[in-house]
Amino acid sequence: MKKNINIAIVGLGQIGNHLFNELKTKKKDIELKTEKKINLIALSAKNKNKKRKFKINKKIFFKNPLDIIRNLNVDILFEVVGKSDGISKKIVETALKNKIHVITPNKALIAKHGDYLSKIAEKNKVNLEFEASVAGGIPILRTIKESLATNKINKVYGILNGTCNYILSEMEKNADTFSNVLKKAKLLGYAEPLNPKLDLNGYDAFAKVRILSSLSFHKKISNNKCLMEGIESIEYKDIDIASQLNYRIKLLGITELIGNRLFERVHPCLVKKDTYIGNVNGVMNAVIVNGKPIGESILQGEGAGPGPTSSALMSDLLSILRGNIKYPFGLPHKKRKKANVYNVNLYSNSLYMRLEVKDKPGVLSQITKLLAKRKISVERLIQMPDHKRKTASIVIITHKANEYNAQRCINSLKSNKNILKNPILIRLL
Amino acid sequence: MKKNINIAIVGLGQIGNHLFNELKTKKKDIELKTEKKINLIALSAKNKNKKRKFKINKKIFFKNPLDIIRNLNVDILFEVVGKSDGISKKIVETALKNKIHVITPNKALIAKHGDYLSKIAEKNKVNLEFEASVAGGIPILRTIKESLATNKINKVYGILNGTCNYILSEMEKNADTFSNVLKKAKLLGYAEPLNPKLDLNGYDAFAKVRILSSLSFHKKISNNKCLMEGIESIEYKDIDIASQLNYRIKLLGITELIGNRLFERVHPCLVKKDTYIGNVNGVMNAVIVNGKPIGESILQGEGAGPGPTSSALMSDLLSILRGNIKYPFGLPHKKRKKANVYNVNLYSNSLYMRLEVKDKPGVLSQITKLLAKRKISVERLIQMPDHKRKTASIVIITHKANEYNAQRCINSLKSNKNILKNPILIRLL
Numbered sequence: 001m002k003k004n005i006n007i008a009i010v011g012l013g014q015i016g017n018h019l020f021n022e023l024k025t026k027k028k029d030i031e032l033k034t035e036k037k038i039n040l041i042a043l044s045a046k047n048k049n050k051k052r053k054f055k056i057n058k059k060i061f062f063k064n065p066l067d068i069i070r071n072l073n074v075d076i077l078f079e080v081v082g083k084s085d086g087i088s089k090k091i092v093e094t095a096l097k098n099k100i101h102v103i104t105p106n107k108a109l110i111a112k113h114g115d116y117l118s119k120i121a122e123k124n125k126v127n128l129e130f131e132a133s134v135a136g137g138i139p140i141l142r143t144i145k146e147s148l149a150t151n152k153i154n155k156v157y158g159i160l161n162g163t164c165n166y167i168l169s170e171m172e173k174n175a176d177t178f179s180n181v182l183k184k185a186k187l188l189g190y191a192e193p194l195n196p197k198l199d200l201n202g203y204d205a206f207a208k209v210r211i212l213s214s215l216s217f218h219k220k221i222s223n224n225k226c227l228m229e230g231i232e233s234i235e236y237k238d239i240d241i242a243s244q245l246n247y248r249i250k251l252l253g254i255t256e257l258i259g260n261r262l263f264e265r266v267h268p269c270l271v272k273k274d275t276y277i278g279n280v281n282g283v284m285n286a287v288i289v290n291g292k293p294i295g296e297s298i299l300q301g302e303g304a305g306p307g308p309t310s311s312a313l314m315s316d317l318l319s320i321l322r323g324n325i326k327y328p329f330g331l332p333h334k335k336r337k338k339a340n341v342y343n344v345n346l347y348s349n350s351l352y353m354r355l356e357v358k359d360k361p362g363v364l365s366q367i368t369k370l371l372a373k374r375k376i377s378v379e380r381l382i383q384m385p386d387h388k389r390k391t392a393s394i395v396i397i398t399h400k401a402n403e404y405n406a407q408r409c410i411n412s413l414k415s416n417k418n419i420l421k422n423p424i425l426i427r428l429l
Numbered sequence: 430m431k432k433n434i435n436i437a438i439v440g441l442g443q444i445g446n447h448l449f450n451e452l453k454t455k456k457k458d459i460e461l462k463t464e465k466k467i468n469l470i471a472l473s474a475k476n477k478n479k480k481r482k483f484k485i486n487k488k489i490f491f492k493n494p495l496d497i498i499r500n501l502n503v504d505i506l507f508e509v510v511g512k513s514d515g516i517s518k519k520i521v522e523t524a525l526k527n528k529i530h531v532i533t534p535n536k537a538l539i540a541k542h543g544d545y546l547s548k549i550a551e552k553n554k555v556n557l558e559f560e561a562s563v564a565g566g567i568p569i570l571r572t573i574k575e576s577l578a579t580n581k582i583n584k585v586y587g588i589l590n591g592t593c594n595y596i597l598s599e600m601e602k603n604a605d606t607f608s609n610v611l612k613k614a615k616l617l618g619y620a621e622p623l624n625p626k627l628d629l630n631g632y633d634a635f636a637k638v639r640i641l642s643s644l645s646f647h648k649k650i651s652n653n654k655c656l657m658e659g660i661e662s663i664e665y666k667d668i669d670i671a672s673q674l675n676y677r678i679k680l681l682g683i684t685e686l687i688g689n690r691l692f693e694r695v696h697p698c699l700v701k702k703d704t705y706i707g708n709v710n711g712v713m714n715a716v717i718v719n720g721k722p723i724g725e726s727i728l729q730g731e732g733a734g735p736g737p738t739s740s741a742l743m744s745d746l747l748s749i750l751r752g753n754i755k756y757p758f759g760l761p762h763k764k765r766k767k768a769n770v771y772n773v774n775l776y777s778n779s780l781y782m783r784l785e786v787k788d789k790p791g792v793l794s795q796i797t798k799l800l801a802k803r804k805i806s807v808e809r810l811i812q813m814p815d816h817k818r819k820t821a822s823i824v825i826i827t828h829k830a831n832e833y834n835a836q837r838c839i840n841s842l843k844s845n846k847n848i849l850k851n852p853i854l855i856r857l858l
Contacts, residue, residue: 293736
């Protein structure tokens with residue numbers, strides 16, 4: 001690699017801004033560590049005149065990012081626009097085809113088009129780096145790809161969405177409702193003010209799970225329908241009851257191989273209070289990797305925000321500058337097979353159920369009959385009356401129950417006239 | 430780098446054995462990931478005829494490891510002998526001078542001669558890799574060197590010795606004595622059967638602290654006298670009292686910059702039970718890194734044993750095979766300055782003291798007077814009588830006290846006739 005390296009940034013939002021500043025202030029440090037001189041030769045953003053922390057040098061600003069590739073000699077391009085398709089895909093694709101290394105924190109793009117883009121990168125012998133796409137400040141992808149390179153990994157799971165973890169932690173801490181805490185999270189910048197849906201419904205964590213599966217198990221990125229539930233329907237009541245039973249509720253992303261079949265899922269989990277994962281609170285992310293011969297490895301850190309994200313983007317940059325050329329997913333594209341999918345109906349697990357029922361004779365008997373019909377056996381049952389409303393809450397922790405039976409049972413419960421609201425079902429870890 | 434890579438292993442103890450097996454079984458996997466074909470062309474060990482899990486191919490066995498370098502064309506050499514000097518130093522030095530990449534888990538060697546050896550490696554443009562030397566299965570060195578490459582790190586600390594952590598955890602769990610648990614640890618292979626001293630007195634953790642400091646702060650490896658205490662004098666009584674006060678006792682290695690001065694130390698600490706570090710039990714290691722912009726990063730995993738160590742050695746191998754050439758300590762040798770040393774006497778911290786005293790009038794007053802003389806202010810004091818022996822245990826938690834004063838106070842207490850045993854002093858985290 002030559003000594004002078006030309007760099008372009010496409011996208012100047014919060015992340016792009018912070019990255020710009022890091023590149024400027026760490027220039028000397030980078031030269032010391034890699035013997036490469038970096039020159040920022042091009043910037044592009046939707047709106048040139050938006051108020052920013054720094055002044056844009058008009059000479060290096062491009063309205064159309066594709067013009068950068070057409071007209072300049074760029075070596076490394078940062079894509080920080082963040083769309084799963086559109087200009088994000090176009091610019092990454094074009095850059096790689098022009099033998100330009102690409103660094104991106106764009107999980108939506110990688111989870112959707114990672115296989116296709118990695119194929120182009122390999123063909124053109126350039127790097128496609130995306131450390132920042134999963135758990136920002138935690139170097140989980142590099143750890144799996146490089147530090148644990150010859151381990152046989154069988155399970156990776158953790159807290160992959162800081163917004164959800166913050167909301168659940170605050171609800172518990174302040175005995176507050178989901179909507180109140182969401183408002184607060186928006187004010188503090190922990191939740192998207194306009195559309196927090198992709199964080200809350202599990203989609204964001206799921207994109208990360210897909211990237212993790214692919215890297216950990218050397219498979220193509222899966223595009224199967226999956227078990228994905230968010231935290232929107234978690235009530236404080238459930239957090240409180242869970243707490244009395246010595247549990248906390250966490251949104252977990254989990255991927256594992258069960259008999260060589262891939263099982264990916266994102267859903268709230270009841271985790272024991274005295275476990276490691278039960279004590280990761282606030283906006284923190286944490287990832288646990290099980291592999292051989294390494295055993296269990298835990299990584300924890302800030303999952304989002306411009307600081308940790310920039311740190312990850314810079315580590316990708318230095319990796320390229322040191323000449324660390326590698327397959328984007330660890331293995332050559334053609335060696336990564338399509339994953340066989342695990343049949344979620346076979347999944348067997350303990351469940352937490354909460355039913356709001358009419359407080360009258362025979363209701364409990366109807367419920368236990370429905371459970372028995374679906375072979376769901378009760379480990380613990382607590383009935384709490386609300387005398388004013390003549391209702392009761394029934395909380396059940398089951399022994400291991402099969403997912404298929406659990407879903408059919410929930411459906412039967414839903415249509416029972418004595419059950420007043422949709423039943424709540426949360427899986428135990 | 431050429432396609433066929435010749436490899437030698439010097440040292441065939443427990444680690445060398447496991448590594449040999451990994452290289453054999455992962456050969457195809459390595460070729461797939463790096464496009465390099467590895468060939469094990471030489472082995473060396475003190476005793477050729479020792480009983481091993483595999484049969485040594487006599488054709489590739491060398492009695493004198495230096496003959497390997499003299500007579501064969503080796504590209505990468507694993508040094509797994511483990512001495513801080515002698516043949517370990519000689520073989521690494523000679524290999525590097527002959528432009529052979531070296532991989533070693535040898536913390537004693539690196540902590541003592543790392544600067545000198547890295548200079549030779551840089552001059553000869555080969556890698557000197559030692560990921561396995563600190564916290565075996567935790568990829569902490571690679572994380573600091575690569576993933577957090579542009580962060581400004583100000584503190585790194587953690588549980589760096591699995592033997593000590595196991596012993597302290599077991600003493601608490603089983604209300605058992607140090608010597609009983611040490612016996613058990615030896616039987617289970619968690620402590621060296623013949624000479625566990627270097628683990629127990631803090632020396633092993635301290636070698637790791639020196640490597641961590643050097644990498645984190647870009648300084649030469651320090652060789653200053655340091656604050657180093659082991660766990661040999663920890664009694665179950667202290668663990669029990671600490672527990673009642675909601676603390677656990679952990680042996681921590683800590684390195685930080687205080688106003689640009691390096692402060693390295695290894696000693697037992699009282700840590701709150703509800704903290705992260707207070708819940709890392711058994712043989713696990715954990716490292717916490719504080720940096721900017723990353724915030725706080727935590728890594729936890731198995732710290733020792735042939736599995737995790739081999740995993741780290743293999744990650745070093747793959748890094749070299751991918752052509753990831755880098756400075757052993759992240760920066761060129763000549764850019765790493767000598768660290769200014771922090772004056773430990775200035776260090777100010779809360780302390781736990783336990784004094785075994787004669788149970789008679791005036792003793793407490795003598796103690797509090799001595800404390801007052803050294804400006805040590807008491808936060809909590811508990812006196813527990815032993816009526817049978819007419820003695821008492823006095824436990825004191827102090828407000829922040831200066832190290833110089835604390836040591837002088839301990840000395841005065843030692844010479845007091847009413848104090849029956851050497852006072853116990855444990856620092857709070």
